[in-house]
Amino acid sequence: MSDPILDHEQHLFRELQNTVADRLGMTIIHAVPIRFGYLNRKWKIRTDRGDYVLKQYSRARYREDHFPALHAALFTQNRLHDRGIPCPYLVMSQNDVLHVSSEGERFSVMTFCHGNIVKPGFLIGRHLYHLGKWTGRMHRFLNDGSMAMPEEPEPQFIPPSQAERMKHWDRVERELRSKYKTELLPVLERHRAAAAKINLPLMLQSRAGWAHRDLWTDNLLFSADRLSAILDFDRLRYDYPEADVARALMSCCFAQGRFDTSLANAFLEGYREEYPFEQEALPRSLLMLYWMECEWWIHSEMDSSSAPPVRFREEMAWLADHIDEISNGSFI
Structure with a gap:
């Protein structure tokens, strides 16, 4: 057959x-x-x-x-x-x-670009330094006017208010209950608690600009200790370059429930050699990533997700649990 x-x-x-x-x-x-x-x-x-x-x-x-x-x-x-x-x-x-x-x-x-996808937990500081350097250079080219990028009226992501996000979590809770998936309610409650505490004024200071918007490990190739290719530019749009930084950091520095600050610092060292990124940009970038992505991965069908969504859901859970430390910059 x-x-x-x-x-x-x-x-x-x-x-x-x-x-x-x-x-x-x-x-x-x-x-x-x-x-x-x-x-x-x-x-x-x-x-x-x-x-x-x-x-x-x-x-x-x-x-x-x-x-x-x-x-x-x-x-x-x-x-x-x-x-x-x-x-x-x-x-x-x-x-x-x-x-x-x-x-x-x-x-x-x-x-065809040669290189290997390196999964979280196996990346080293040199990987992150070179990734940061090339990410910063990419953001510089996209946003310094030299490539004559088109005018955009607003970023792709318009951050919802806390009230709007709470209404969203209420809808998710109703869906979970209607589908008899109450075992997933504790996951939802972690994000409801984060929404109540998130520092929106800090997050909203993020500057809009052109960004890759899909900068995670499956779209990165490394040869030895260097970045050999950035892949999959399909989602490139006018949005938040800082969210690219946060997406790369969570994908590359978070493994087995732990965020490796030494890897994050290696990325930021390389990035800052090419494009400005002040210290307060790090917490607001992580808050922006969380506020943007949490509703993508927390939903009524999350118990049947394949590997990448499970990974992203774990990242969102870590961000939710550390929302206070992220907001005051004490986690790194």
Whole structure:
């Protein structure tokens, strides 16, 4: 009996393979699926022009109105590559980085970057120093006016008030009770307590700007003790660069319930060599990350989540439990 999921993936790959040959002039010799990412499909491909990554953008994840922002993000990725930021370069055809197959599948082809994903708990200070340095340089290029980034009226994330967040947690509690998942209520109560204590005036001092917005371990490659590539610029938008810093710190410095301050300081040392980051920016960046992401990962289906959401939920729980120390800057 055939596997319909496998059959669909094989049909999709053949369609993209033909389009790559017809429109990009590249012959795919060999392909291996890359099992990372959410809904989008990826393959490492060997072609007559070298090694690349083929990425298909899921119709379930991207509505039609999402593609203008995706186009802009991918063009910016190429411009950052041209400025020396270690990231893949997207193959262009007819002056476009996003291609469409005969059956309407959107995809990109980008250079293959060598390196390894290093999981939390196995990163060292040199990893974090180089990550911080390249993150700071990326933020500088994006926000110093040299790349002529478009004007944006407001950041992507508009922080809710404490009252709004409390109403949200009330809705989550009702969902948990209606689905007889009361064993998850203690998790919710940790976040309700954090919402009551969070220092919103401090958090709201965060400066808006262009940011990667997905700077976590699965999107970072390292070779030896150095960063070799930043991946997945699909979510790059005008938002909060400081939240990028906090996302990288939580992803790289938090392991087994402990936040490694020595790794965080190594990141900040490298970052500050390239872009300003005053001492008070650290607590407000972590507060911004928490306020932005906690409602993404705390919900009525969190007991059936896969590995990445579980990891993010643990990070949010740690931030919630340490909201006082973060607010007064005493945790680092």
